[in-house]
Amino acid sequence: MPSKEMHVHECNHHECNYTSGTRNSCVSLVPIFNHLEETQMDEIMATARSVSYKKGEIIYRAGDKSDSLYIVSKGKIRIYRLSDSGKEQLVRILIPGDFTGEYALFSKATHESYAEAMVDTTVCMIKQADLHEFLLKYPSISLKILTEFSTRLEQSERQTTRVVTEKVETRLAMFLAEEMDREAQGNEFVLPMSKKDLASYLGTTPETISRKLSEFEDQGYIKQKPRKRIEVLDLDGLLLV
Numbered sequence: 001m002p003s004k005e006m007h008v009h010e011c012n013h014h015e016c017n018y019t020s021g022t023r024n025s026c027v028s029l030v031p032i033f034n035h036l037e038e039t040q041m042d043e044i045m046a047t048a049r050s051v052s053y054k055k056g057e058i059i060y061r062a063g064d065k066s067d068s069l070y071i072v073s074k075g076k077i078r079i080y081r082l083s084d085s086g087k088e089q090l091v092r093i094l095i096p097g098d099f100t101g102e103y104a105l106f107s108k109a110t111h112e113s114y115a116e117a118m119v120d121t122t123v124c125m126i127k128q129a130d131l132h133e134f135l136l137k138y139p140s141i142s143l144k145i146l147t148e149f150s151t152r153l154e155q156s157e158r159q160t161t162r163v164v165t166e167k168v169e170t171r172l173a174m175f176l177a178e179e180m181d182r183e184a185q186g187n188e189f190v191l192p193m194s195k196k197d198l199a200s201y202l203g204t205t206p207e208t209i210s211r212k213l214s215e216f217e218d219q220g221y222i223k224q225k226p227r228k229r230i231e232v233l234d235l236d237g238l239l240l241v
Contacts, residue, residue, distance in 0.1 A: 026073045026124040029097035032144040047130040059115040075121025090200040163203040191228040
């Protein structure tokens with residue numbers, strides 16, 4: 001009989017059903033669940049299924065039925081919207097422990113955005129009916145979800161305000177400062193997205209992003225390193241641009 005620490009699941013093509021042994025690779029990563037006791041997280045994990053996506057594969061499209069919560073277990077996902085003219089607007093990047101599809105918690109709505117795997121990615125999916133049952137059974141989950149919604153709303157409003165009111169270089173400088181703070185590993189971090197995605201997120205062009213990064217480097221604020229690594233040399237100066 002497999003031990004609890006083993007990752008035991010039966011797979012068919014790229015879809016798997018989890019046993020409690022894989023709980024640590026999914027549910028325990030997510031703030032809305034990881035405050036629960038182990039037996040409670042195992043109960044949630046028993047309802048989840050794992051789906052793997054190749055780089056560039058679409059996880060869901062705008063207009064698709066939203067009936068599941070998607071938790072990133074491994075990899076990275078970009079969430080974006082398309083305007084009527086077809087212009088892409090990056091909304092957020094999801095990393096392990098992040099989730100999307102949260103509107104499935106409240107209604108049988110449709111997705112308004114697209115979700116695409118940026119690298120080979122594995123997600124855990126939990127159906128709406130199961131989520132509702134857990135919300136009733138463990139009310140603390142609801143409070144965690146409200147906290148997450150509040151954080152996302154604040155980030156969205158802040159980003160919208162910046163795009164409308166701030167210069168491109170100011171938007172980029174604040175993004176770099178926030179990434180450095182989020183990484184919490186000194187003054188060096190890896191850009192979490194391509195320059196194309198960063199341009200979409202900040203409301204500019206990839207060429208402008210490249211030019212501004214070079215200007216920041218020439219001014220001694222940052223140093224660009226291989227593999228998308230950025231070292232911030234003068235944070236105070238960067239925040240004054």
